[in-house]
Amino acid sequence: MEFGDTGSTPKGAATRNEILRVAADVFARKGFEQTRMDDIIREVGLTKGAIYFHFSSKATLAQAVVDEQKARWLRRVQEEILSKNNPLVELRSLGEFMVRTVLSDSSAWGVVHLANQLASANEHPGASSPLAAWVDLVSGILQRGRASGVLTFPGDPGDAATVIVAAFDGLKSVTDALDPKDLDAFGRRATLLLQLLEQQFVSSQ
Amino acid sequence: MEFGDTGSTPKGAATRNEILRVAADVFARKGFEQTRMDDIIREVGLTKGAIYFHFSSKATLAQAVVDEQKARWLRRVQEEILSKNNPLVELRSLGEFMVRTVLSDSSAWGVVHLANQLASANEHPGASSPLAAWVDLVSGILQRGRASGVLTFPGDPGDAATVIVAAFDGLKSVTDALDPKDLDAFGRRATLLLQLLEQQFVSSQ
DNA sequence: TGACATACCTACTGGTCGGTTTGTAGTTTG
DNA sequence: CAAACTACAAACCGACCAGTAGGTATGTCA
Numbered sequence A, B: 001m002e003f004g005d006t007g008s009t010p011k012g013a014a015t016r017n018e019i020l021r022v023a024a025d026v027f028a029r030k031g032f033e034q035t036r037m038d039d040i041i042r043e044v045g046l047t048k049g050a051i052y053f054h055f056s057s058k059a060t061l062a063q064a065v066v067d068e069q070k071a072r073w074l075r076r077v078q079e080e081i082l083s084k085n086n087p088l089v090e091l092r093s094l095g096e097f098m099v100r101t102v103l104s105d106s107s108a109w110g111v112v113h114l115a116n117q118l119a120s121a122n123e124h125p126g127a128s129s130p131l132a133a134w135v136d137l138v139s140g141i142l143q144r145g146r147a148s149g150v151l152t153f154p155g156d157p158g159d160a161a162t163v164i165v166a167a168f169d170g171l172k173s174v175t176d177a178l179d180p181k182d183l184d185a186f187g188r189r190a191t192l193l194l195q196l197l198e199q200q201f202v203s204s205q
Numbered sequence C: 001t002g003a004c005a006t007a008c009c010t011a012c013t014g015g016t017c018g019g020t021t022t023g024t025a026g027t028t029t030g
Numbered sequence D: 001c002a003a004a005c006t007a008c009a010a011a012c013c014g015a016c017c018a019g020t021a022g023g024t025a026t027g028t029c030a
Helices: A010-034 A037-044 A048-054 A058-080 A087-104 A108-121 A130-148 A157-178 A185-201 B010-034 B037-044 B048-054 B058-080 B087-104 B108-112 B114-121 B130-148 B157-178 B185-201
Strands: none
Touching: A010 A037, A010 A048, A010 A058, A010 A108, A010 B010, A037 A048, A058 A087, A058 A108, A058 A130, A087 A108, A087 A130, A087 A157, A087 A185, A108 A130, A108 A157, A130 A157, A130 B157, A157 A185, A157 B130, A157 B157, A157 B185, A185 B157, A185 B185, B010 B037, B010 B048, B010 B058, B010 B108, B010 B114, B037 B048, B058 B087, B058 B108, B058 B114, B058 B130, B087 B108, B087 B130, B087 B157, B087 B185, B108 B114, B108 B130, B108 B157, B114 B130, B130 B157, B157 B185
16 A cells, blocks of 8 residues: 555665566556566566565556656656746647657557556546546646637637547547557547647637 | 357347347446456356357457447448438538437447457457447548538548547547546537537538 | 257366565675 | 665465356257
8 A cells, every 4th residue: 555665775766667667668558457467577577576575566556657657747748838838839739749749659648548447446536647637737728728818619628628638549549449550640640630629729810 | 269159049049139238238337358257147147158158258249249239330320320411411410429329328339449359369350340430431421521522621531530530439438537427528528529520520611 | 758959057177367475695784 | 793674586375267067957849
């Protein structure tokens, strides 16, 4: 049930990070249930004892992966995007950021779903879900954009934000499922989606 | 590996259908991996031997569920929607049909993903995926709509269709993940999405 | 009414997988 | 330098679960 289990020594901390790195990749590729602890163990080059010394359970390890990744990109988004102080620019940047992230780091978006998969077994309210964080982020931008008149959309900002994030999320998973070979497919379709949103949310003139 | 394992007798066929009915519900709720054969057995009120008499494996049962459901709604869509011979009406009807289906029959959309979950273990090309069928359906409508001038959109019809279907799919899964209690949430957001698509794809004038 | 298929049940097996226990090098600290 | 702690390794455990073995009951038809 504890979280920051160990890492008191430089060596221990390094190993812990290495485990997190590999675990993020495997979890993202295969999902929580389909990931075997032995998969991670094999790829890290350690043994069961080592992993369970640093993390008390499979769920704890996965949660640590989620928390670490979430903190990382929340910081990046904060620095690179929300600093613009311009909802229109922020929304565009965020869209491009999402697309770029999905395209470059294949494991990144997989981790976004880990928290939700954990919620089934664990009793996490889902509030810590990276997905919810994305929605909140977009929702905030939409609200400020509407207030300043540069963005228009019907209904609740939260709902609109959810639709936007969900569209991206669905595009990723559907493309993975239907055209796993077609490497450009996601990029093409995401661009299309961005165009669509641009014309829909940005106030003409 | 066989498909229509049994069902030679009226009684046998009835049991087989009952198993399919229950299995569809359980698979849709919990997904392929998380579903235990014992779950289905309990709800059907039979035993292991009975299920394995009618279906040779868990994967075979799931595949049968997918095939049966897919055939059913493909027929319905054919009759209720594609008979209109009007791309604009068809697209609107199809959108409403999807929303209505998701809202009324909670297990319906879950089954759509079963085939994809099977592809991991099994070696199904994924071509039989209901998701692919939906995309093809929309893609066809878009093509005919563009040809007759009532629909406009940039790029490949297949890509546009994928974006549309993916947006719905993502909306369903994201809403389930983030707001499982909020019953109207999906409806509200889906309506928003339909408006959005309306203004984007339907030629103004 | 005997032969054979259909339809179903009970009990078990074999493998998988998360987690535990125990041991033991190396490192730090008193 | 000895006790104590850190950071791992190796072997093992027990629960879970898909699938099987072998039986029984209920037709059906000649």
